Amino acid sequence: MLNNTLLPLFFLVFSSLFAAQHRNVSLSEFPDDKVMVVAHRGDWREAPENSAWAIKKAIEKGVDMAEIDLAMTKDSVLILMHDNTIDRTTTGKGKPSDFTLEEIKKLHLRDGLGVETQMKVPTLQEILEISEGKILLNLDKGFDYIKQVYPLVKKRNMLDQVLFKGHESYTEFNQKYGDIKKDIHYMPIIQLSKSEDLKKISEYIKNYKVYGFEFTVGTTEKNLIDFKELRAKKVKIWVNALWPHHNAGNNDDLVLDNPDVYDWYIHKGINIIQTDRPKELISYLKRKKLYF
Numbered sequence: 001m002l003n004n005t006l007l008p009l010f011f012l013v014f015s016s017l018f019a020a021q022h023r024n025v026s027l028s029e030f031p032d033d034k035v036m037v038v039a040h041r042g043d044w045r046e047a048p049e050n051s052a053w054a055i056k057k058a059i060e061k062g063v064d065m066a067e068i069d070l071a072m073t074k075d076s077v078l079i080l081m082h083d084n085t086i087d088r089t090t091t092g093k094g095k096p097s098d099f100t101l102e103e104i105k106k107l108h109l110r111d112g113l114g115v116e117t118q119m120k121v122p123t124l125q126e127i128l129e130i131s132e133g134k135i136l137l138n139l140d141k142g143f144d145y146i147k148q149v150y151p152l153v154k155k156r157n158m159l160d161q162v163l164f165k166g167h168e169s170y171t172e173f174n175q176k177y178g179d180i181k182k183d184i185h186y187m188p189i190i191q192l193s194k195s196e197d198l199k200k201i202s203e204y205i206k207n208y209k210v211y212g213f214e215f216t217v218g219t220t221e222k223n224l225i226d227f228k229e230l231r232a233k234k235v236k237i238w239v240n241a242l243w244p245h246h247n248a249g250n251n252d253d254l255v256l257d258n259p260d261v262y263d264w265y266i267h268k269g270i271n272i273i274q275t276d277r278p279k280e281l282i283s284y285l286k287r288k289k290l291y292f
Helices: 007-021 052-061 124-131 142-155 170-177 195-207 227-231 252-256 263-267 278-287
Strands: 036-040 065-072 078-080 136-140 162-166 185-191 212-216 236-240 272-275
Touching: 036 052, 036 236, 036 278, 052 065, 052 124, 052 278, 065 124, 065 142, 078 124, 078 142, 124 136, 124 142, 136 142, 142 162, 142 170, 170 185, 170 195, 185 195, 227 236, 252 278, 272 278
Parallel strands: 036 065, 036 272, 065 136, 136 162, 162 185, 185 212, 212 236, 236 272
Antiparallel strands: 065 078
16 A cells, blocks of 8 residues: 555656546647647657657657658558668668568668668558557658548548648649548648749638648748748648758757757747657757647
8 A cells, every 4th residue: 555655656657647648649639839749750760760660769759740651562552661762761672662562571671870670661551550549640642642541541530640741732732632621631831932832822721721831941041931920820830850951951950069949940930840859859849848
């Protein structure tokens, strides 16, 4: 039986675990005043990119969303793969579409240094099973296979857990996906240096309830717009912290010398950050009380 000294500690630990297990994994209910942390290709510093363990490690760290890449095998099974070929990330060579799932599963994934591991290429179905109720997903290239992805996600009642993105204008988007557009969360990708992309913003705002916009800023702030005007419309703003051309030079690697490099994102009104350094970003957001 617990004594009076240990009781407070027990309830603190129990309540923390309970809260973590019951955190609502929902795009529609993610607070607008908090910053969403997106792990690029999963937590690839801890496990091979786009692997099951890259997702599991992201979940362990408390990452809000994992960005993953989709490809299709010769026998029409959706798998996780970023490149057009499997050469860099597996022990095989060729295009994903050159292999059946059975053949792909005989290969091993390589880690970030190119070293062979014992891990296998996962299917989208396997990742959905791991992620359900635990982490949001952004299916990069998901719209390339939307007719295959949508039924899988809908069957598992995970539509509020999955974010789709694409480069289409609203007209193109509506023509291709008008029959499911009200069921999904969609985010147009906008390059601020392209005038035709800037026009897409008002088109979407006028005609469709987007989840947000992903913006590529460029190497400087020359083309930067006022994101706070969009935030006022309850539209989320996604900017990648990965490489300097995404974010006017305020990229992830700078955080190793300057923990406050993410201040730039907060000051600009950005509330979704895709990162290659989830541990550092989460630490920063906790310090600023911006972590959900």
